[in-house]
Amino acid sequence: MIRNELSNKKPLNILEKIEESLEKLNDKMEIMIEIQKNGNGNNNQKAALSLPDASLDVMTLLSMPDHLRKTAMTICRCNRATAEEISEHTTRARAVESAYLNQLVIMGYLKKERKGRKAYFFIDKETQS
Amino acid sequence: MSKIIAVHSYKGGTGKTSLSVNLSATFAKMGKKVCIFDLDFRAPSLFAILKTPNADHWLNDYLNNTCEIDKTLIDLSSRLSGNGKFYACLANPSTEAIRDMSSKDRKWEMRALGRLLALRETMLRDQKFDYLVFDTSPGLQYSSINAIVAADFVTVATTGDRSDVDGTKRMLAELYNLFEKKTGLVLNKVLDPSATAKKTEMQNKIKIDYQVPLLGMVPCFCEILRAEGNLIFVQDKPDHPFTKIVAEMARKIDNDEVN
Numbered sequence: 001m002i003r004n005e006l007s008n009k010k011p012l013n014i015l016e017k018i019e020e021s022l023e024k025l026n027d028k029m030e031i032m033i034e035i036q037k038n039g040n041g042n043n044n045q046k047a048a049l050s051l052p053d054a055s056l057d058v059m060t061l062l063s064m065p066d067h068l069r070k071t072a073m074t075i076c077r078c079n080r081a082t083a084e085e086i087s088e089h090t091t092r093a094r095a096v097e098s099a100y101l102n103q104l105v106i107m108g109y110l111k112k113e114r115k116g117r118k119a120y121f122f123i124d125k126e127t128q129s
Numbered sequence: 130m131s132k133i134i135a136v137h138s139y140k141g142g143t144g145k146t147s148l149s150v151n152l153s154a155t156f157a158k159m160g161k162k163v164c165i166f167d168l169d170f171r172a173p174s175l176f177a178i179l180k181t182p183n184a185d186h187w188l189n190d191y192l193n194n195t196c197e198i199d200k201t202l203i204d205l206s207s208r209l210s211g212n213g214k215f216y217a218c219l220a221n222p223s224t225e226a227i228r229d230m231s232s233k234d235r236k237w238e239m240r241a242l243g244r245l246l247a248l249r250e251t252m253l254r255d256q257k258f259d260y261l262v263f264d265t266s267p268g269l270q271y272s273s274i275n276a277i278v279a280a281d282f283v284t285v286a287t288t289g290d291r292s293d294v295d296g297t298k299r300m301l302a303e304l305y306n307l308f309e310k311k312t313g314l315v316l317n318k319v320l321d322p323s324a325t326a327k328k329t330e331m332q333n334k335i336k337i338d339y340q341v342p343l344l345g346m347v348p349c350f351c352e353i354l355r356a357e358g359n360l361i362f363v364q365d366k367p368d369h370p371f372t373k374i375v376a377e378m379a380r381k382i383d384n385d386e387v388n
Binding site: 055056057058059060061062066069070073076077079123 | 235236238239242243246271274275278304307308309
């Protein structure tokens with residue numbers, strides 16, 4: 001019986017690890033895409049990239065493109081959230097929110113922290129002082 | 130359902146503070162637990178209108194993270210009839226405090242927004258307040274936009290003045306639309322008494338002109354001017370038409386009927 005449980009668990013564990021690795025890979029690819037975009041001459045984002053702890057204040061929110069503003073405003077309200085939690089508020093797909101959140105991390109407005117399989121996004125108010 | 134309401138306008142002198150005080154007092158008279166906040170840090174006035182005793186802690190201190198919100202609240206419930214609770218959280222009127230608030234940088238404003246958003250948990254959820262009413266400064270000031278972002282519903286006060294009408298339209302289209310805020314317009318100091326009688330017609334006109342629903346229309350009442358901000362009108366003049374108009378606005382907000 002124990003052998004059966006182990007043999008059932010093993011493939012599941014492997015699949016979970018594959019999923020985790022794919023998510024990490026996805027995050028890295030999003031960062032690379034963003035860097036590539038900035039390399040192609042978006043001056044505003046370039047300026048933001050040079051500020052590792054840019055402040056997410058209301059004037060910044062106002063100047064953001066609509067799609068990012070919605071995500072940024074939701075994280076302002078939630079303080080700390082996963083892409084899944086943000087997507088519940090915005091009613092957009094988790095993958096879409098994940099891409100926007102990573103974009104905000106690259107622009108210096110958010111911080112990202114991994115806890116197990118979950119990635120949490122938050123505004124780091126301590127370093128923004 | 131509990132709500133944060135911001136009262137804002139494009140220009141000064143549109144009756145924001147009078148509307149904020151009387152709307153808050155009306156909610157309290159309805160039996161609600163309410164707190165009015167003075168977010169006009171450049172020209173604080175609530176302390177004078179409400180004739181509060183000298184406060185030890187101000188809203189400034191809470192936003193500066195030097196005290197918790199409980200320390201700043203002044204209980205004014207005894208001023209009103211009924212079982213409701215009426216609190217005020219005031220802006221520091223000293224010149225030094227005004228100068229200090231005028232020189233804050235973007236990062237401070239970002240943290241101030243976080244502190245305002247945190248009131249949803251501390252006051253609405255934990256202390257069971259029904260309404261927080263933010264009286265803001267006119268125009269596109271940091272503190273006002275912070276209040277708008279933190280609010281669930283925004284009341285915009287406007288008059289028939291040409292400069293106010295154009296600016297208000299632009300502000301609603303270019304600012305409020307971006308933040309996707311639920312908004313109700315209050316047409317204040319209406320000179321034509323027949324306009325208030327043609328309710329449906331005016332509602333449609335406002336919706337076309339401003340692209341937001343009409344929350345209410347307030348005729349120009351000499352009695353309000355004569356009171357010189359010395360009384361909480363809805364408490365002291367319960368039978369006055371102004372009191373009835375504000376009560377209707379409060380009822381609409383409470384029942385989520387502003388569409």
